[in-house]
Amino acid sequence: MIDFTGQVAIVTGAGRGLGRLYAIELARRGAAVVVNDLGGTMQGHGSDSTVADQVVKEIEDSGGTAVSSAESVATPEGGEAIVHAAVDRFGRLDAVVSNAGIFHTVGFDELKVDDWRGMLSVHLDGGFYLSQPAFRVMKSQGYGRFVFITSSAGMFGQPNSAHYAAAKAGLVGLANAIAVEGAEHGIHANTVLPFGYSRMVTETAGEREHISTDESSFLYAIQPDLVVPIVVFLASRTCELTHHNYSACAGRFARVFIGLGEGWLADRGSEPTADDIRDHLAVVQATEPFTVPTSIFDEVAEICARLSISA
Numbered sequence: 449m450i451d452f453t454g455q456v457a458i459v460t461g462a463g464r465g466l467g468r469l470y471a472i473e474l475a476r477r478g479a480a481v482v483v484n485d486l487g488g489t490m491q492g493h494g495s496d497s498t499v500a501d502q503v504v505k506e507i508e509d510s511g512g513t514a515v516s517s518a519e520s521v522a523t524p525e526g527g528e529a530i531v532h533a534a535v536d537r538f539g540r541l542d543a544v545v546s547n548a549g550i551f552h553t554v555g556f557d558e559l560k561v562d563d564w565r566g567m568l569s570v571h572l573d574g575g576f577y578l579s580q581p582a583f584r585v586m587k588s589q590g591y592g593r594f595v596f597i598t599s600s601a602g603m604f605g606q607p608n609s610a611h612y613a614a615a616k617a618g619l620v621g622l623a624n625a626i627a628v629e630g631a632e633h634g635i636h637a638n639t640v641l642p643f644g645y646s647r648m649v650t651e652t653a654g655e656r657e658h659i660s661t662d663e664s665s666f667l668y669a670i671q672p673d674l675v676v677p678i679v680v681f682l683a684s685r686t687c688e689l690t691h692h693n694y695s696a697c698a699g700r701f702a703r704v705f706i707g708l709g710e711g712w713l714a715d716r717g718s719e720p721t722a723d724d725i726r727d728h729l730a731v732v733q734a735t736e737p738f739t740v741p742t743s744i745f746d747e748v749a750e751i752c753a754r755l756s757i758s759a
């Protein structure tokens with residue numbers, strides 16, 4: 449059994465929805481857990497410290513160990529305080545599940561600057577404010593696991609959520625950079641794109657009980673518990689993977705990756721024009737063959753090899 453005995457985990461947004469399930473499962477497997485949740489509305493208004501407290505009680509009632517944090521991830525002080533809660537109370541930090549999030553839909557041409565900034569501040573800034581102090585602790589230990597909760601909305605696109613999609617895609621960039629910089633310190637970073645029936649679904653698509661059976665089958669299929677296994681695996685010492693993204697949808701677990709096509713290489717020393725791009729579009733567009741670079745250097749090395757030049 450994958451086990452977290454002696455380990456300490458932070459789960460943000462753990463008072464409700466999917467985050468609560470990650471925290472409970474990590475605690476069941478022996479982790480001491482910082483249950484962080486601001487306790488606001490889905491749109492990001494208000495706060496309620498009892499939301500995190502209730503999950504701590506649930507964990508403790510089952511014999512687990514947890515501490516509550518009602519800080520917001522959306523400020524540098526909040527991120528620091530969440531990491532301090534782990535280190536001060538439990539003495540170390542092994543895994544961070546960066547899960548806290550808000551959501552609302554609005555057409556792109558109606559999106560207000562405040563909505564844009566508010567969304568980025570929780571998801572993307574929040575990911576940074578939490579992960580930087582956590583990274584420092586993990587680096588000093590020579591060990592750590594980050595799981596950033598992102599979204600298919602960001603990786604693949606979704607209507608009426610440009611702010612959310614951009615913030616979630618930004619987290620993939622953050623995880624990529626942490627994976628590259630963390631490798632030599634035993635720090636791994638991966639992301640998960642979940643689908644789970646939570647208030648983010650009910651407040652957007654409606655309660656499944658009020659939707660016809662045909663329409664709602666998918667909503668019944670995306671039991672939130674079905675996301676937990678991959679998050680817990682990626683947070684564990686068993687996981688040697690890093691720099692990867694995984695989709696978890698209705699019991700289907702799959703890698704999501706950004707591939708680089710072989711492309712069309714203009715003759716060395718030539719001056720390719722827009723007309724050349726049009727003429728070679730099929731090769732420029734081709735998705736086979738492809739590589740999955742593990743950093744910008746992989747891409748540079750590959751092109752240098754083809755051009756017979758030094759990197």
Ligand SMILES: NC(=O)c1ccc[n+]([C@@H]2O[C@H](COP(=O)([O-])OP(=O)(O)OC[C@H]3O[C@@H](n4cnc5c(N)ncnc54)[C@H](O)[C@@H]3O)[C@@H](O)[C@H]2O)c1
Pocket residue numbers: 460461462463464465466467484485486487488489490492499519520521522547548549550551570574597598599600641642643644645646647648649
């Ligand atoms: N449910 C899905 O299908 C789905 C799909 C893709 C991505 N996600 C992502 O999964 C994560 C969890 O979503 P969920 O569906 O469980 O939603 P949820 O609303 O049930 O849970 C999110 C939790 O985050 C907390 N939170 C919000 N802002 C915070 C802040 N600034 N600081 C600390 N806590 C804060 C909320 O209080 C809430 O309890 C989110 O990041 C969401 O974007 C969910």
